[in-house]
Amino acid sequence: MKGLLFFVLxxxxxxxxxxxxxxxxxxTDDMVLQAENEIKVWGKAKPxxxxxxxxxxxxxxxxxxxxxxxxxxxxxxxxGGPYQLKVEGDGAITLNNVMLGEVWFCAGQSNMRWFxxxxxxxxxxxxxxxxxxxxxxxxxxxxxxxxxxxIENVKWEVCxxxxxxxxTAVGYFFGKELQxxxxxxxxxxxxxxxxxxxxxxxxxxxxxxxxxxxxxxKKYTGNFLxxxxxxxxxxxxxxxxxxxxxxxxxxxxxxxxxxxxPLVPFQVRGAIxxxxxxxxxxxxxxxxxxxxxxxxxxxxxxxxxxxxxxxxLAGFRGREGAKRDLGRWGNFxxxxxxxxxxxxxxxxxxFDIGEEYDIHPKNKQEVGRRLSLLALKNTYGHKKVIxxxxxFKNFKFEDDKVILTFENIGKKLVVTxxxxxxxxxxxxxxxxxxxEGKIIGKNKVEIxxxxxxxxxxxxxFFVPNLYNSANLPATxxxxxxxxxxx
Numbered sequence: 001m002k003g004l005l006f007f008v009l010x011x012x013x014x015x016x017x018x019x020x021x022x023x024x025x026x027x028t029d030d031m032v033l034q035a036e037n038e039i040k041v042w043g044k045a046k047p048x049x050x051x052x053x054x055x056x057x058x059x060x061x062x063x064x065x066x067x068x069x070x071x072x073x074x075x076x077x078x079x080g081g082p083y084q085l086k087v088e089g090d091g092a093i094t095l096n097n098v099m100l101g102e103v104w105f106c107a108g109q110s111n112m113r114w115f116x117x118x119x120x121x122x123x124x125x126x127x128x129x130x131x132x133x134x135x136x137x138x139x140x141x142x143x144x145x146x147x148x149x150x151i152e153n154v155k156w157e158v159c160x161x162x163x164x165x166x167x168t169a170v171g172y173f174f175g176k177e178l179q180x181x182x183x184x185x186x187x188x189x190x191x192x193x194x195x196x197x198x199x200x201x202x203x204x205x206x207x208x209x210x211x212x213x214x215x216x217x218k219k220y221t222g223n224f225l226x227x228x229x230x231x232x233x234x235x236x237x238x239x240x241x242x243x244x245x246x247x248x249x250x251x252x253x254x255x256x257x258x259x260x261x262p263l264v265p266f267q268v269r270g271a272i273x274x275x276x277x278x279x280x281x282x283x284x285x286x287x288x289x290x291x292x293x294x295x296x297x298x299x300x301x302x303x304x305x306x307x308x309x310x311x312x313l314a315g316f317r318g319r320e321g322a323k324r325d326l327g328r329w330g331n332f333x334x335x336x337x338x339x340x341x342x343x344x345x346x347x348x349x350x351f352d353i354g355e356e357y358d359i360h361p362k363n364k365q366e367v368g369r370r371l372s373l374l375a376l377k378n379t380y381g382h383k384k385v386i387x388x389x390x391x392f393k394n395f396k397f398e399d400d401k402v403i404l405t406f407e408n409i410g411k412k413l414v415v416t417x418x419x420x421x422x423x424x425x426x427x428x429x430x431x432x433x434x435x436e437g438k439i440i441g442k443n444k445v446e447i448x449x450x451x452x453x454x455x456x457x458x459x460x461f462f463v464p465n466l467y468n469s470a471n472l473p474a475t476x477x478x479x480x481x482x483x484x485x486x
Contacts, residue, residue: 032188101186173368315354
């Protein structure tokens with residue numbers, strides 16, 4: 001017994017020493033670090049401890065502060081690996097199979113969180129998901145009222161048929177396209193999405209309080225909280241079944257505080273964003289909030305040019321049997337297009353691949369591919385890539401016709417089904433009238449003249465047939481048609 005006690009007393013200081021140094025939650029085996037950027041590594045140790053941090057042959061030293069927090073900055077490194085990331089001094093930590101590659105945030109709500117197992121051709125996709133240099137880091141679904149420093153029980157995972165079923169499908173198909181086009185470069189995908197989330201949940205408290213929409217945000221989130229409090233009071237009186245869900249995925253800053261803040265200031269190349277269904281009822285306000293959100297993310301991650309590529313909402317009629325006003329999502333899609341005024345953004349439309357009565361379209365392969373086109377052309381300099389469908393440029397009058405000119409046509413405009421182009425609506429007062437168009441040149445479409453507002457792809461759900469030669473659909477638009485008075 002004395003011998004056992006001696007052994008414990010002898011070995012305990014060793015384990016205590018080993019446990020002193022700690023890395024931030026984002027740093028685990030199998031991770032991907034952003035290449036060609038300074039590499040920021042941080043954690044905790046004993047106050048004022050001296051540490052040596054190394055990645056491959058790159059080494060630096062750092063001293064912990066009075067609070068034990070430390071951050072080391074390693075110089076830029078090229079693509080490569082696997083490396084070991086080591087921290088030594090106050091104990092020791094070694095991470096294995098660390099790659100230098102391209103890292104992207106995958107952010108938004110349920111259509112970004114949507115799993116590979118629930119997507120189109122799931123069985124085949126899972127069977128073939130053997131990509132050792134695609135890695136995932138998934139923030140747990142949780143919100144807190146105060147910013148957190150750590151995320152519990154999370155790690156990077158290598159893409160295998162075993163690990164892929166419950167990973168973000170949009171992120172996976174985006175990453176797979178990037179790796180193919182970037183010739184095998186390691187891809188890191190950090191999933192910070194939360195189903196049903198409002199953009200307000202991803203904005204930190206300061207951003208919301210200083211927002212142009214601060215009064216609206218306070219009222220909007222307050223309505224959710226008041227509703228919860230009423231339901232919770234009723235449940236407390238008669239506690240049957242599950243208690244009502246606390247609306248952490250819409251309240252100011254809650255998703256940011258737990259899912260994002262502990263990752264600051266990890267370096268990434270950019271972000272892909274699929275969100276808006278929860279905010280679709282407030283399109284004009286969303287423009288301000290989205291601009292403020294991406295500014296915040298660029299600021300806190302010290303990445304002022306971080307590209308944000310977002311998905312324009314897919315077609316969706318609503319619950320079967322329920323009535324949804326014409327243009328409910330059409331107006332939101334138009335607001336999303338206005339978000340392109342923010343620098344280093346791009347939009348991949350998904351309105352043509354929606355499902356009539358399912359808010360979660362299964363074709364996440366095409367969504368990921370379209371996002372990858374934006375990244376390949378605008379971030380990685382693949383200039384020959386066609387990254388968007390036909391976009392309206394201008395119009396002119398010819399007798400009783402309106403001639404629309406489009407950009408981003410590839411080789412030419414294409415009608416994928418039939419001869420006439422569908423999806424055009426004229427609005428006069430509160431009435432809408434559908435008209436058809438036809439292609440009259442490689443970049444021109446002719447439609448009948450009417451005075452009023454002209455919309456294209458404004459309906460909540462419809463199947464379009466106007467594309468470019470790269471098989472990308474024409475982008476929704478709205479213009480005012482008025483012949484000048486002679």
